[in-house]
Amino acid sequence: AQTVTQSQPEMSVQEAETVTLSCTYDTSESNYYLFWYKQPPSRQMILVIRQEAYKQQNATENRFSVNFQKAAKSFSLKISDSQLGDTAMYFCAFMSWTSGTYKYIFGTGTRLKVLA
């Protein structure tokens, strides 16, 4: 069975600094996607970044980038130049599909607070 582990329940970072959130996963699937989602207090789930497992190149979206280590089953999120608006819960998620059947597993989340 697939699992997703986020070992940092809470983190804080000074505004304009860089922070890295950790995520590890376990799967025997060969085709899958990994995601980082942001959930601010409004509870709206917002996609931050996604990574296709078959791509070796790490995904980047503006200030957000990932370090995808497929062999180690690690998928960390780096936030550069942190902003107050980055304060939120961050969830790492794994998705796979087999014969039209989807599996979507979320980690337990990391609460990030950006300090002024």
Next chain:
Amino acid sequence: SAVISQKPSRDICQRGTSLTIQCQVDSQVTMMFWYRQQPGQSLTLIATANQGSEATYESGFVIDKFPISRPNLTFSTLTVSNMSPEDSSIYLCSAGQYGYTFGSGTRLTVV
């Protein structure tokens, strides 16, 4: 990307009653997903809904408790039936091939 309108945003319901949550997508999508997020917890997938076929439920979730409809490519409903206080949660839908566009969630409180 698609935009999803989810209703109601919140509700307080009596135990033993049912609540139907609606998600309307502004474009046609093949797959829709329904989640439960218990207080302070992560998201748990309830079921996936493909238009024109029965929803596929995850372990621990059954159709009698969480019936889902998917009448067309832009709309789906989730009903929480015979509610108890343990059903108090946030319920979210998402849509798209990879399911990464979410509705704004429904905060359900059962009293």
